[in-house]
Amino acid sequence: ETGVTQSPTHLIKTRGQQVTLRCSSQSGHNTVSWYQQALGQGPQFIFQYYREEENGRGNFPPRFSGLQFPNYSSELNVNALELDDSALYLCASSSAESVEQYFGPGTRLTVT
């Protein structure tokens, strides 16, 4: 059973740029959630996708957007990067029938 993978591992971007982060869900999972984890804090929910549709969203502006593909892999796109967007971005996959979410190792984004 393949776990959740994320790419890239680390990324450095400049303020105002755009970034795309990628996630491959665990086999058999049809739901993916994205989280932002700032230093010293717990993960904050960005949004969730179920069967290629956004299923719910946290308190993040529209410049945070996502996609889920037919193979249940996913992307997180962030436009007009700000310094405060520097964080660890985690994706988690799950099946619709379970509360348990399986997390990837994360992508560390640094905005300068």
Place this chain on the structure above:
Amino acid sequence: DQQVKQNSPSLSVQEGRISILNCDYTNSMFDYFLWYKKYPAEGPTFLISISSIKDKNEDGRFTVFLNKSAKHLSLHIVPSQPGDSAVYFCAAMKTYFMRFGAGTRLTVKP
């Protein structure tokens, strides 16, 4: 808003003893509560969950207690092992929305 709070940033216990990690929440509408463990450079790993209609759930060395009147849950680890040293996150879930606490760093000393 901090709907899920872990007020102890760190906890240190001796190997073999009990570790008790605490978590408070403010919203009575949460359906499930979960505990995750996180090692450096890895994503959080699911440990144990409890439905809001239960007051206790046990899985091996891990037991979660839920006190709905106090809006408080705790994770007990017995006996604690050095490999348990990690950051522990409490999380509360309502449908798709999962909200995490800030985490407690547990150190288990040999």
